[in-house]
Structure formats: structure tokens, C-alpha cells
Amino acid sequence: MTSLFVDESKTKGYLMVAVIVAPGELTTLRRKIRALVLPGQRRLHFTSESDSRRRHVLSTLEQIGVRAHIVRSDLKHEPSDREACLRELVALAASAGHERIVLERDVSIERADKKILYDAVHAHGVRDALTYAHETAHHEPLLWAADAIAWSQAKGGDWRRRAQPMIVSAATRP
Numbered sequence: 001m002t003s004l005f006v007d008e009s010k011t012k013g014y015l016m017v018a019v020i021v022a023p024g025e026l027t028t029l030r031r032k033i034r035a036l037v038l039p040g041q042r043r044l045h046f047t048s049e050s051d052s053r054r055r056h057v058l059s060t061l062e063q064i065g066v067r068a069h070i071v072r073s074d075l076k077h078e079p080s081d082r083e084a085c086l087r088e089l090v091a092l093a094a095s096a097g098h099e100r101i102v103l104e105r106d107v108s109i110e111r112a113d114k115k116i117l118y119d120a121v122h123a124h125g126v127r128d129a130l131t132y133a134h135e136t137a138h139h140e141p142l143l144w145a146a147d148a149i150a151w152s153q154a155k156g157g158d159w160r161r162r163a164q165p166m167i168v169s170a171a172t173r174p
Contacts, residue, residue, distance in 0.1 A: 003100040007146035009154035014081035015072040017150040032064045033141040044144040046151035058162045066145050070170040083116050084173035090120035093130055104143050105134040
């Protein structure tokens with residue numbers, strides 16, 4: 001079954017992008033995404049990239065088959081928005097049969113995330129089928145793909161258009 005690698009954007013509303021990866025694709029996708037890092041870079045971070053690099057990265061991500069779900073919240077309160085998005089991700093994972101959710105580590109909110117995820121996993125009855133974890137971005141290249149798509153969605157315009165072919169579903173939580 002599949003894993004979701006999640007990053008968020010807090011610009012122009014709150015959204016989370018969950019890149020979908022099948023177990024047999026983990027190693028290959030990690031290698032291909034890691035190959036996008038330039039000499040001297042530790043990782044890809046879309047805020048730090050030039051526009052030409054952003055276009056190249058998005059094009060490459062689409063070519064290598066990256067696909068993602070997007071969840072949004074319109075609550076206008078970041079902790080509530082994050083909770084709504086996490087709950088929606090668990091609901092999506094439960095209905096689609098995803099087995100793992102990997103979030104970018106932020107120690108300031110990790111404890112709250114774990115409580116929300118624990119509650120949501122139990123509420124959906126997938127306690128034995130769905131796991132979750134927090135990983136540091138520089139160690140997990142699949143989070144870089146989520147970052148690229150999240151940045152593009154938040155930026156809008158041509159950037160959203162470039163990322164759109166990789167989006168398989170989008171949902172907004174009130």
C-alpha cells in the first residue's frame with residue numbers, strides 16, 4: 001500500500017500537500033528527487049530556488065510520476081487549520097487505503113500533531129492499518145516534492161498551473 005509525504009503552506013490560507021508513494025517506488029523516487037539538489041545544497045526548498053529552478057523541478061516531478069492530494073482549511077486560525085487538515089488527511093488515508101503519513105518535523109507542534117493523528121486514526125478505525133511519523137526535511141527527499149507542490153499551489157497563477165497535473169484530489173475542510 002501507499003505512503004503520504006506531507007508538507008504545508010501557510011501563505012494565502014492553510015493547505016497541506018500529501019505526495020502519494022507506493023512502496024515499490026520509494027527508493028527510485030527518493031533517488032530521482034535527491035538528484036535535483038545542486039552542489040552545495042543540503043535539500044530542495046522551494047522558497048530558496050530561482051524561478052528557472054522551480055520550473056525545472058516541477059517539470060521533473062511531473063515527469064517522474066509524482067502525484068499528490070491537497071487538503072485546505074478556511075478556519076483562519078493556524079492551529080485549527082492544521083488540525084482540520086490533519087483530520088482530513090487521516091480520513092483520506094483511511095478511505096484510500098494509504099498505510100503511512102509522514103510529516104515534516106517541527107518540534108514545536110509535533111506533540112499536538114501526534115495527539116490529533118492518534119484521535120483521528122482511532123476515530124476512523126484504522127489503528128492497525130495506518131501509521132504516522134515526523135521526519136526532518138533534509139533526510140526525506142519525498143517531503144521536498146510536497147514542499148514544491150505546496151509552494152506552487154499557494155503562489156497561484158502559472159505556478160499552480162504547472163503543479164496541477166500532479167494533483168489527484170483536493171478537499172477543503174471548513
